[in-house]
Amino acid sequence: MCPHQPPCPSSDDPQRDAARTLANHPEQGWSLLCNGVVVFEDTGELLPNGGIIAPHRPTDVHASSAA
Template structure:
C-alpha cells in the first residue's frame, strides 16, 4: 500500500506507527496509516488482519 520512499514500516514491524497518515478522523478518534494500520487516540491499534493491539499509553509517574 505504501508508495513512499523510503517505504514505511509494515503493519507487523515494531515501528509500525511511524508510517504516513493517509486518512485522519480526529472527530472520531482514529487515523489510517499507509501500512493499513488503524491507530486510535487512546493508542490502541487495529492491524490489517483484524488483530487488536491494546492501548499502550505510558503509565503516569506516581507522585509521592
C-alpha cells in the first residue's frame, strides 16, 4: 500500500507511470516505482502480477504514422 498523500496510481491504472520512484538504477536501465511496477529505459514495463507492457516510446507512433 502506498504511504504517500495523495496515493500513487495503482499498477493497473493507465497512469501507473506517475507513481513515485523507490529505486533507480540508470546504469542498468530500470527503476522500481512505489506501486511495484518496474519501468525500463526503453519504456517497457514489468507489472507486479508478472504482466508486461511493451515499449511505447512516443517516437514509435510518429514513425509508424509516417509510413
